[in-house]
């Protein structure tokens with residue numbers, strides 16, 4: 482059975498497809514679920530997945546991915562507000578905000594929520610890295626300013642990014658759980 486990935490972000494879908502290709506087909510759908518005002522990615526993703534599954538009349542399971550960039554020197558900003566901050570000031574200015582700081586550490590976190598008729602499950606992944614001046618043409622969002630092991634995420638291809646990224650780790654956890662569950 483196909484899994485419906487509720488997102489407007491093509492980059493997320495590309496990474497999920499690359500990772501889950503052998504498990505289930507991933508169908509992208511747009512559904513404007515309520516993004517609850519919360520500083521918890523988990524709460525936002527869980528509500529979104531549940532609401533979407535209930536609203537659409539189909540048995541196909543849904544997943545929602547809520548992701549944030551948490552910058553150490555800025556007390557975790559932009560965190561759950563990362564999409565708003567990218568849309569308003571943009572990635573380059575987030576880099577400039579931190580370029581004067583000594584501590585350039587940051588972390589991406591993804592919570593993936595899965596919902597079907599039996600309930601809702603969440604899977605998490607995170608990766609720590611260093612903020613740098615933008616480099617690279619691949620990826621999306623904050624990838625050009627996030628360096629891991631000498632490369633920005635925008636300098637990696639999808640497979641290499643998935644192997645170390647927040648989303649890749651959440652997808653790995655999900656795939657393991659989903660595989661065990663559909664085995665028996």
Ligand SMILES: O=c1nc[nH]c2c1ncn2[C@H]1C[C@H](O)[C@@H](COP(=O)(O)OP(=O)(O)OP(=O)(O)O)O1
Nearest residue numbers: 488489490546547548549563564567621622623624
């Ligand atoms: O792997 C990533 N590498 C770099 N940047 C990323 C990544 N993943 C999300 N991002 C950015 C996109 C958005 O500015 C914010 C998350 O916001 P978030 O609400 O989860 O995503 P979104 O609004 O782009 O798509 P959706 O329709 O699934 O809500 O961080």
Ligand SMILES: [Mg+2]
Nearest residue numbers: 489516547564
């Ligand atoms: Mg969003």
